[in-house]
Every structure is written in C-alpha cells, then in structure tokens.
Amino acid sequence: MSNTTPEPIHAHRPRLSALAIWNMCVGFFGIQIGFGLQNANTSRIFQTLGAEVDTLAILWIAAPLTGLLVQPIIGHFSDRTWTRFGRRRPYFLVGAILTTLALIAMPNSPSLWFAAAMLWIMDASINITMEPFRAFVGDNLPEEQRTAGYAMQSFFIGAGAVFASVLPWLLSNVFGVVSTAEAGVAPLSVKIAFYVGAAGLFSAVLWTVLSTKEYSPEQIAAFERAKTGAVVADDTPEPPAKSVQGWLGSGLACGVVGLLALVLITLLNLEKELLILGGFLVGFGLLMIAVGMMQRRGIVNAATEILNDIFRMPQTMRGLAVVQFFSWFALFAMWIYTTAAVTRVHYGATDTTSAAYAAGADWVGVLFGVYNGVAALAAFTLPVIAKQIGRKATHAVMLLLGAAGLFGVFAIREPDLLWLPMIGVGFAWASIVSMPYAILSAAVPDRKMGVYMGVFNIFIVVPQLLAATVLGLILKSLFDGQAIWALVLGAVSFVLAAISALFVREQPLASPHANP
Numbered sequence: 001m002s003n004t005t006p007e008p009i010h011a012h013r014p015r016l017s018a019l020a021i022w023n024m025c026v027g028f029f030g031i032q033i034g035f036g037l038q039n040a041n042t043s044r045i046f047q048t049l050g051a052e053v054d055t056l057a058i059l060w061i062a063a064p065l066t067g068l069l070v071q072p073i074i075g076h077f078s079d080r081t082w083t084r085f086g087r088r089r090p091y092f093l094v095g096a097i098l099t100t101l102a103l104i105a106m107p108n109s110p111s112l113w114f115a116a117a118m119l120w121i122m123d124a125s126i127n128i129t130m131e132p133f134r135a136f137v138g139d140n141l142p143e144e145q146r147t148a149g150y151a152m153q154s155f156f157i158g159a160g161a162v163f164a165s166v167l168p169w170l171l172s173n174v175f176g177v178v179s180t181a182e183a184g185v186a187p188l189s190v191k192i193a194f195y196v197g198a199a200g201l202f203s204a205v206l207w208t209v210l211s212t213k214e215y216s217p218e219q220i221a222a223f224e225r226a227k228t229g230a231v232v233a234d235d236t237p238e239p240p241a242k243s244v245q246g247w248l249g250s251g252l253a254c255g256v257v258g259l260l261a262l263v264l265i266t267l268l269n270l271e272k273e274l275l276i277l278g279g280f281l282v283g284f285g286l287l288m289i290a291v292g293m294m295q296r297r298g299i300v301n302a303a304t305e306i307l308n309d310i311f312r313m314p315q316t317m318r319g320l321a322v323v324q325f326f327s328w329f330a331l332f333a334m335w336i337y338t339t340a341a342v343t344r345v346h347y348g349a350t351d352t353t354s355a356a357y358a359a360g361a362d363w364v365g366v367l368f369g370v371y372n373g374v375a376a377l378a379a380f381t382l383p384v385i386a387k388q389i390g391r392k393a394t395h396a397v398m399l400l401l402g403a404a405g406l407f408g409v410f411a412i413r414e415p416d417l418l419w420l421p422m423i424g425v426g427f428a429w430a431s432i433v434s435m436p437y438a439i440l441s442a443a444v445p446d447r448k449m450g451v452y453m454g455v456f457n458i459f460i461v462v463p464q465l466l467a468a469t470v471l472g473l474i475l476k477s478l479f480d481g482q483a484i485w486a487l488v489l490g491a492v493s494f495v496l497a498a499i500s501a502l503f504v505r506e507q508p509l510a511s512p513h514a515n516p
Helices: 018-048 053-060 062-079 089-108 112-140 143-173 188-211 217-228 244-267 274-296 302-311 315-345 355-378 382-389 391-411 419-432 435-441 446-456 458-478 484-501
Strands: none
Touching: 018 089, 018 112, 018 143, 018 188, 062 112, 062 302, 062 446, 062 458, 089 112, 089 188, 112 143, 112 435, 112 446, 143 188, 143 355, 143 382, 143 419, 143 435, 217 446, 244 274, 274 302, 274 458, 302 446, 315 355, 315 391, 315 419, 315 435, 315 446, 315 458, 315 484, 355 419, 382 391, 382 435, 391 419, 391 435, 391 484, 419 435, 435 446, 446 458, 458 484
C-alpha cells in the first residue's frame, strides 16, 4: 500500500493483501516494546531512586488513569482529523516521537518525582499512538478481513512483549553489559534496553506510517452509506443520550455514592487504595453534572460528545463491556500476584532477599515470556477457528483455556511444569487483544470508529482499578493473604467472561465482495 489516498470512491472497502495487513500492524510491535519495557523496569527504576515498596502502587496508578483519559479524547479527535498526512497516522507519529523521548529520559531520571512524571508522559504518549491503531484496522479493512487484521495486531503484541522481556537479560548475559549500579542510578543494561526499545518503537511506527494509506472522510462516508443505507456527517448534531435533568440526576447520584464511599473508607480505616474507587465515582459524577449544565446552555464540545457517545454505545458494545470487565480483572489478578504466588507456594520463599525468591521471580519472568510467545503464534489460529465456529464462540473457548491456565498454576506444584498452564493463558491473551475489537468494529458507525475504540478502553481500566484496590482486601479477609488464591479468582473471572461472550449480540458479518 502506498501512503497516498486512492482516487476512486468505492462502495465497499477493497480486500487488502496479507502484506498490506502486515504493514498496518507492524507499529504495534514497537508499541508493545515500549509497554513491555515500562512494565518490567519502571518499579526497578522507582526503587533505585528511593521509592518504598508500599508506594509503588500509587506511583503506578498513572498508567490506567492516563489511558482512561487519553484514549477517548484521541479517538474523538482522530475521527475528525483529515490532513494531507491522513487521519490516524499523524497521531501515530506524534505519539511515537513523544514516547521515544520519554523512553530515553526514563532510565536517566535524576529523582523519583522526575521518574514519576516520565511515567505519566510515557503512558500518555503510548496511548496517543496506540488508540488510533485499533481504529486503523476498522477504517481500512472490510469486515470479513478484520478478524485477520486484529489477529495480526495480536501477533505483534506477543512478539513485542517477548522482545522487551528478554532484552535486559540478553544485554546482561549474552553481551556482558553491567546490570548493577550505584544507588540512585539505573544500571547500564536497563539504560541500553530503553535506548534500543526507543529505536525499535520509532522505527516500527514509522514503518506503518510510510507504508500504508488511509481512506478520506468522503470514502468512509460512502462505505457507511453502503452498509447502512444512510450516512450522518461528522458535524451533524445527534440527539443527546440523556436530558439535562437526566445528566444532573445521574451525576448527583454517582457523586453522592462516591462521597459516601470515601467517608466509610476513612471512618472504617479500610485499605487506602479503596479511596481511588470513591474518587473515581465522585469525578465521574461531577463530569456528568458538567455535561448537563453545558447541554442546558447549548454548548457542544469534546466532553459533551464523548460522554453522550458513551451512553449511546451499541448493544453489542454493552455486551462486550461485560466480557472485557471479567477478562481484564483476571489478567490483572495474574499480573499483580503471580510472582508472590509462585515464590511462596512453589519455591517456599517469603523473604524477598533470598536466593529462592530470586529464582522464583526469575522463573515468573520466563513464564510470562512463554504466554506472550504462545500468543504470538496462537494469533494465526484465531481467524481459522472463527471462520468455523464464529468470533464470539472462538473468544469464549480461548477464555476457558485462560481459566484452565490460571487454575493450573494453582493445581500444579512442580515449578518446572508451570509453563504448561501458560499455554492456555497465551491463547486467552491472543484472543483478548484481538477478537473483541473485531466484533466491535462491525457494530459501531465508521465515522465514530476512533472514539468508540477509545471508550472501549474504559472497560479495561475499570477492572484494573478494581483489581488493584479490592483484591488485596479480599485476599487478606478471606484467604489469609495467600496470593495463590488471586489466580483462582482470576480463573473464575475468565469463566464468567467466557459465559458472557456467548450472550454478546454480534452483528452479522457483511457479505464478502470481490475486489473491484
């Protein structure tokens, strides 16, 4: 594909070649390198700069909150962008440049506050780049090819995660780069890993920017008209999702519930992390009140339109939201507690300075590499299976494999065999980052592909916040603080996600058409 806009306006999107789909998704390899380096090394950098262990969660809260704010906003504006460089690609490039600079600066942070600020900037920049990539597939591919398109993204996500995971180890153990440093300084191996990651991210995103094209707003409108029989222009006002009284009443109710939660958490001396949930409810309530007041005055802006779009989301998206909630709750249970679970149960270590704990933690890193590697390969099987049994049934099966994987970590006591359940987790991960988006892309208006892909991220962030705030309390209250039970809860959550997937009201796939 060239990066020029095609002249003819087709009634349907032409089918694209495998090479064109590959080029569209290469950028996700770089994005995942950035995410992988951030996830694996940020806590290490924070601790190097003097952060206490019990403050890490607060420092990390930047990641989900940034995505919650940035993705719907970027989606909204990218839907309405058209330049000679395209619609989504300007966001790819700007986000990649900012992320590259943040990756270079992060391991050179002179102080903890600087590192925390870099995490916010890095995560915001990655989200600026990543969000339009989801809409990019929906923009460019006909419906019958979108499963393959999102599966290709899944492949690059897995491949990028594996590369990022092994990069510091390779530098230290293969190339002999020093992995220790004096207090307050990141090791040279970490610095070089971030520099290599920055180059890889920018190169991969630039590949996609230079090797792909985008359809103009007129062409997108023609595609939507062919699909629905009518098209609404981007600047045509839509009826609000709620009345003024509805916004004010809902906002007041949400804010009051949030305030009551804050008061109860404080009075009962509950876990301080729960304050985040109360604050989230208060903030969302205030936002709804603000939208109601603006709607009363006839003010239309990004905030009013995004919130109205949230409450106007299609039925298919509402069903997928439930699936996403349970899926990502399970994932965050795994990411947060696998190290603590494996080191204690499988290695008998609770002392974080012991050799046994170090061995267990290193093995968890290998296990995470296994499931990401499996996901990269499993991505190629998803379109084949979906063609036979349908997309939502395929997703349900993959989620059940993930449930079996998490329960397998609980059931297997031999550490050397823990890679086996990671195979199931890998299949689930491949499907989670591809199949819901393929289903969603067929259910939302083409002209709002970006904003709805961004709003969809809310159903990833909310379970992340919930897992981060309540799982610790559940484990302490019901399971004597034993982290292994978090993986059992994650398995149950995967099962609930699989059941929910079967009830999603999926849009029928558009009839394939010949390439004009």
